[in-house]
Amino acid sequence: MSISWSAESGEFHLRNDAISYVIRILENGCVGQLYFGAALASGRSYRHLGPGEFHGFSNRLGEPVALEYPSRGAGDFRVPALAVEPADGSTVLELAYVSHRILSGKSPIPGLPATYVERGDEADTLEIELRDQISGAEVRLSYSIFHALPVIARHVLIRNAGTLPLTLRCVMSACLDLPDAEWHFVHLSGTWARERHVTSRPLAFGRQSISSQRGASSHQHNPFMVLRRPWTTEADGEAYGFSLVYSGNFLAEVEVDPFDTTRVRLGIDPEGFSWRLNPGSEFAAPEAVLAYSSSGLGSLSDTFHRLYRERLAKGVWRDRPRPILLNSWEGAYFDFTEERLLRMAAAARELGIELFVLDDGWFGERDDDTSSLGDWHVDRRKLPDGLDGLGRKIGDLGMRLGLWIEPEMVSRRSRLFVEHPEWAIGIPGRPRTEGRSQYVLDLSRVEVVDHLFAVLSEVLGSAQISYVKWDMNRNITEPYSLALPPDRQGEFFHRYILGVYDLHERLTRAFPEVLFESCASGGGRFDPGLLAFAPQGWTSDDTDAVERLKIQWGTSFCYPLSSMGAHVSAVPNHQVGRVTPLATRAAVAFFGVFGYELDPTALSPDERSEVADQVAFYTRHRDLLQRGRFIRLLSPFGGNGNETAWMTVAEDGRQAIVGYYRVLNRPDPGPHRVKPRGLDPALTYRVTLWPPIGDSLERTNALVRGGDDLMSAGLFIDSDRQESARIGDFQARLFVLDATPRQG
Ligand code: DGJ
Numbered sequence: 001m002s003i004s005w006s007a008e009s010g011e012f013h014l015r016n017d018a019i020s021y022v023i024r025i026l027e028n029g030c031v032g033q034l035y036f037g038a039a040l041a042s043g044r045s046y047r048h049l050g051p052g053e054f055h056g057f058s059n060r061l062g063e064p065v066a067l068e069y070p071s072r073g074a075g076d077f078r079v080p081a082l083a084v085e086p087a088d089g090s091t092v093l094e095l096a097y098v099s100h101r102i103l104s105g106k107s108p109i110p111g112l113p114a115t116y117v118e119r120g121d122e123a124d125t126l127e128i129e130l131r132d133q134i135s136g137a138e139v140r141l142s143y144s145i146f147h148a149l150p151v152i153a154r155h156v157l158i159r160n161a162g163t164l165p166l167t168l169r170c171v172m173s174a175c176l177d178l179p180d181a182e183w184h185f186v187h188l189s190g191t192w193a194r195e196r197h198v199t200s201r202p203l204a205f206g207r208q209s210i211s212s213q214r215g216a217s218s219h220q221h222n223p224f225m226v227l228r229r230p231w232t233t234e235a236d237g238e239a240y241g242f243s244l245v246y247s248g249n250f251l252a253e254v255e256v257d258p259f260d261t262t263r264v265r266l267g268i269d270p271e272g273f274s275w276r277l278n279p280g281s282e283f284a285a286p287e288a289v290l291a292y293s294s295s296g297l298g299s300l301s302d303t304f305h306r307l308y309r310e311r312l313a314k315g316v317w318r319d320r321p322r323p324i325l326l327n328s329w330e331g332a333y334f335d336f337t338e339e340r341l342l343r344m345a346a347a348a349r350e351l352g353i354e355l356f357v358l359d360d361g362w363f364g365e366r367d368d369d370t371s372s373l374g375d376w377h378v379d380r381r382k383l384p385d386g387l388d389g390l391g392r393k394i395g396d397l398g399m400r401l402g403l404w405i406e407p408e409m410v411s412r413r414s415r416l417f418v419e420h421p422e423w424a425i426g427i428p429g430r431p432r433t434e435g436r437s438q439y440v441l442d443l444s445r446v447e448v449v450d451h452l453f454a455v456l457s458e459v460l461g462s463a464q465i466s467y468v469k470w471d472m473n474r475n476i477t478e479p480y481s482l483a484l485p486p487d488r489q490g491e492f493f494h495r496y497i498l499g500v501y502d503l504h505e506r507l508t509r510a511f512p513e514v515l516f517e518s519c520a521s522g523g524g525r526f527d528p529g530l531l532a533f534a535p536q537g538w539t540s541d542d543t544d545a546v547e548r549l550k551i552q553w554g555t556s557f558c559y560p561l562s563s564m565g566a567h568v569s570a571v572p573n574h575q576v577g578r579v580t581p582l583a584t585r586a587a588v589a590f591f592g593v594f595g596y597e598l599d600p601t602a603l604s605p606d607e608r609s610e611v612a613d614q615v616a617f618y619t620r621h622r623d624l625l626q627r628g629r630f631i632r633l634l635s636p637f638g639g640n641g642n643e644t645a646w647m648t649v650a651e652d653g654r655q656a657i658v659g660y661y662r663v664l665n666r667p668d669p670g671p672h673r674v675k676p677r678g679l680d681p682a683l684t685y686r687v688t689l690w691p692p693i694g695d696s697l698e699r700t701n702a703l704v705r706g707g708d709d710l711m712s713a714g715l716f717i718d719s720d721r722q723e724s725a726r727i728g729d730f731q732a733r734l735f736v737l738d739a740t741p742r743q744g
Pocket residue numbers: 329359360404471473519520521522538540541
């Protein structure tokens with residue numbers, strides 16, 4: 001058991017080789033937080049790290065006291081984790097310890113995605129029950145510690161054990177108090193086509209936060225943040241990571257108080273949220289995953305990658321090699337016939353591509369984005385033999401068929417909207433805002449989810465479809481459900497996401513062999529909640545190789561390579577008009593789940609042979625590129641942003657691929673180097689370059705070198721002066737490191 005309880009000191013110690021989390025039941029029944037960080041010795045008391053007792057007003061007014069789950073009242077004036085309003089309209093609770101349980105394993109959270117275990121010995125769970133005597137509000141705090149990862153997964157369940165209704169105003173999934181404020185707040189923020197750029201700023205006195213009010217986790221912010229020391233680097237120093245397994249409105253907030261303590265809160269955004277809890281009913285908050293690293297940001301990310309790749313993603317595709325795909329969107333948009341699609345597929349198959357994904361435009365009468373969402377029946381004008389016919393013909397080419405859907409939407413011009421206008425989200429008597437000529441369906445209503453499950457099951461059952469891209473192209477602007485009474489509209493956003501999860505759950509159960517990829521105008525809902533159903537996501541609509549460096553670098557802070565869809569597209573790039581070499585586009589997209597997003601029939605013979613080589617390279621190294629340990633080396637957010645380097649290394653350290661990227665070339669290069677990490681210093685590696693073009697860079701690097709030499713002295717990244725004068729901008733090179741056989 002990695003959780004111990006001392007009745008004598010009232011302490012719980014959750015511990016594995018890397019971390020400790022220590023909680024104490026104070027004399028007055030409050031649950032105090034003593035410590036979260038590097039592992040501490042077991043069998044000792046850490047009572048000195050926290051208050052003997054939290055007296056509130058009998059303490060000095062406003063003195064910071066670390067509590068596990070602070071509510072309003074008693075003189076803690078920082079933002080609470082929980083705000084519950086009993087029938088009298090007050091919001092003060094006195095939550096006191098009632099009991100606890102320590103269990104092996106980890107239980108699911110009803111209706112919500114969560115990390116899981118496959119064997120009881122992978123994690124232990126502590127559940128602490130608290131109660132407010134006056135209101136009857138009961139709170140269960142759950143903490144699971146994974147044995148092999150520096151991770152605590154927390155969640156909270158609120159129960160109304162009283163006789164009158166309660167209104168929940170704020171239910172955070174986690175709250176953590178740290179004893180100083182010398183941290184930088186790191187978050188992943190941006191907008192459409194430049195999602196998850198890394199932003200880092202020193203903490204300041206007061207509250208600082210990121211959040212979403214869009215009904216989706218959003219392009220703008222990701223439900224993830226890091227606190228790192230100012231001196232923490234990729235390879236050294238302390239960092240805490242906080243990730244919410246949720247796809248809707250969220251808040252990630254840090255408050256620094258006058259005593260320079262830091263309170264972290266993570267959960268559903270309380271802004272606009274309320275939830276009526278009738279006597280006898282329960283409310284489950286989404287899971288928050290807390291990770292700690294004493295060895296830099298790289299190892300913090302590695303923790304999230306392993307956990308999310310292996311114990312959040314589920315289903316048969318969790319561990320299977322993901323297919324190399326051709327997506328029809330940028331190659332054809334809405335302009336296709338079956339014949340054109342088959343020509344594209346045949347050309348792709350010749351290049352070694354395995355899966356053909358038919359994107360938007362195959363249903364209703366959808367020749368542009370102004371109609372037909374909701375009418376999920378095949379457009380026979382374009383596909384005379386239906387999806388079934390297309391699937392068979394694609395199958396005859398030796399490929400599989402994938403299909404785009406956007407279940408949560410309805411077009412104004414659609415049969416579904418004529419039949420069920422009341423299913424579109426909107427406020428009676430007020431205009432609905434259109435986005436891309438579409439409205440959002442009210443998935444908080446079970447009949448809407450039932451309908452979508454029925455029609456989509458019919459579609460997926462009608463043909464050999466082995467992949468689904470589930471898109472979502474607008475956010476919710478007028479949150480309101482006709483199915484909820486006026487005083488319960490605060491529940492709408494969360495109920496919507498519960499409906500999304502319910503539909504995902506039902507479809508993934510009904511079609512267990514189908515690989516799901518999530519998408520929301522690119523990366524507008526790239527979050528752990530959806531990762532639980534769709535093991536890969538479309539990282540961004542921006543396929544430009546230079547833009548992708550920042551997007552994929554930022555995304556990798558929390559999400560594994562196996563979750564990041566990354567495609568090579570045509571030039572000039574459709575998002576920024578930039579012209580980058582084909583090899584550079586591939587060298588960036590290799591670090592993720594690889595594919596193409598272009599018309600392969602439009603490639604020149606030279607380009608075709610380059611693409612065939614790329615597909616062969618990725619196929620050869622697929623396992624390393626999808627499941628290797630990803631290590632960030634040179635940041636596109638650092639310096640002048642001109643250089644990026646990253647790598648992936650096999651678990652046993654015997655193979656690695658380093659990617660080096662230079663945006664603008666520079667004249668008269670120097671003897672610069674980039675140092676890989678994570679190799680075995682005792683091994684020797686043969687270095688080969690991709691693409692193999694026999695240039696000076698290849699000549700200087702193509703050696704057998706020790707892991708120690710490579711990591712300490714580095715790979716050479718500059719060509720000689722004459723070659724450098726010719727290579728131009730947007731260059732990339734991959735260094736493939738293969739351990740040579742051991743001697744003797
Ligand atoms: C937005 C997605 O991000 C694109 O890849 C494409 O699927 C379009 N929607 C289709 O409408």
